[in-house]
Amino acid sequence: MPELPEVEALTAFLREHAVGHVVTRVDLAAVQAIKTFDPPLSALGGLELTGVARHGKFLDLDVSGLHLVVHLARAGWLHWRTGLPTAPPKPGKGPLAVRVHLDDGDGFDLTEQGTRKGLAVHVVRSPAEVPGIARLGPDALAVDRDTFVALLAGRSGQLKGALTDQTLLAGIGNAYSDEILHAARLSPFKMADKLTDDEALRLYDAVRATLTGALERQVGQQAATMKGEKRSGLQVHARTGLPCPVCGDTVREVSFADTSLQYCPTCQTGGKPLADRRMSKLLR
Numbered sequence: 001m002p003e004l005p006e007v008e009a010l011t012a013f014l015r016e017h018a019v020g021h022v023v024t025r026v027d028l029a030a031v032q033a034i035k036t037f038d039p040p041l042s043a044l045g046g047l048e049l050t051g052v053a054r055h056g057k058f059l060d061l062d063v064s065g066l067h068l069v070v071h072l073a074r075a076g077w078l079h080w081r082t083g084l085p086t087a088p089p090k091p092g093k094g095p096l097a098v099r100v101h102l103d104d105g106d107g108f109d110l111t112e113q114g115t116r117k118g119l120a121v122h123v124v125r126s127p128a129e130v131p132g133i134a135r136l137g138p139d140a141l142a143v144d145r146d147t148f149v150a151l152l153a154g155r156s157g158q159l160k161g162a163l164t165d166q167t168l169l170a171g172i173g174n175a176y177s178d179e180i181l182h183a184a185r186l187s188p189f190k191m192a193d194k195l196t197d198d199e200a201l202r203l204y205d206a207v208r209a210t211l212t213g214a215l216e217r218q219v220g221q222q223a224a225t226m227k228g229e230k231r232s233g234l235q236v237h238a239r240t241g242l243p244c245p246v247c248g249d250t251v252r253e254v255s256f257a258d259t260s261l262q263y264c265p266t267c268q269t270g271g272k273p274l275a276d277r278r279m280s281k282l283l284r
C-alpha cells in the first residue's frame with residue numbers, strides 16, 4: 001500500500017522524467033478506476049504536463065491546468081515505461097487500469113493487482129474538487145510539533161486509528177503507523193488524548209524519523225521503475241513471528257476483519273500481548 005514516502009518518491013521521479021512533456025493520449029483499461037466524467041480523460045490529450053504534486057497519499061499531475069489525480073489505494077502502483085506500445089490495451093485484462101502516453105514515446109501505467117479494486121483516478125480543474133483531498137488534515141511531514149500535539153490531544157480513540165486517519169494527519173497508512181508506533185515505543189491501542197507530553201513528543205519525532213528514513217530509501221531506489229511492494233527497512237510491519245530488530249522479542253499481530261497490525265510487546269506494551277479478536281474467537 002503506497003503511503004507518503006512512496007507517493008513522494010513517485011512525485012520526484014515524475015518531476016524529473018515526465019514534466020515538460022506533452023500528454024499525447026490516455027488509455028482507460030479499467031472503467032471502474034475513473035471517478036469523474038467532466039472534464040473527460042480525453043481532455044488531457046495534447047496538453048503539456050507542467051507539474052506534479054502530492055497531497056497526503058494522492059498523486060496530482062498538473063496537465064496545463066487540468067489535474068489528473070490518482071489514489072493508488074491498497075494494491076495500485078505507477079510503472080514508468082520506456083517505449084509504450086501504441087496499440088490500445090484490451091479493457092478488463094490484467095492489472096492495467098490507465099496508461100498515459102507522452103510525446104517522446106515513453107509514459108506510465110497505473111496498475112492494480114488483485115480482485116479488490118480501489119485505485120481511483122480523477123480529472124478535475126482543481127485538486128480540492130477531489131473529496132478525499134478536501135478532507136485531508138495537515139501533511140504528516142509538514143505539520144509542526146505544537147499542531148501535532150494539539151491534534152492528538154483533541155482526538156478520542158486509539159493511536160493506530162488516529163495516525164491513519166487522513167482527516168487528522170495526511171500521508172500515513174497501515175505500514176508506517178506500525179513502524180512509527182514501534183519507533184515511539186507506544187502501544188497501538190493507547191488512547192491518543194491520554195499521551196503524556198514526553199510520549200507525544202516521542203511520537204512526533206518517530207513520525208518524522210520514520211517517514212524521512214523511508215523517503216530517503218525510496219527516492220534512492222527510483223520508485224517508478226520498481227514494483228510497488230513494501231521494501232526493506234520495516235521493523236515490525238508484516239513481520240509477524242519474526243524477531244524485533246531492537247530487542248529480539250517476537251513480533252505479534254492483531255487481526256481485524258480486513259486488515260491487521262503488527263507490534264513488539266517488549267518495545268511497546270510492557271511485554272503484554274494485546275487482545276486479538278480472531279485468536280479469542282478461535283479459543284472460545
Ligand SMILES: [Zn+2]
Pocket residue numbers: 244245246247248249264265266267268
Ligand atoms: Zn522490540
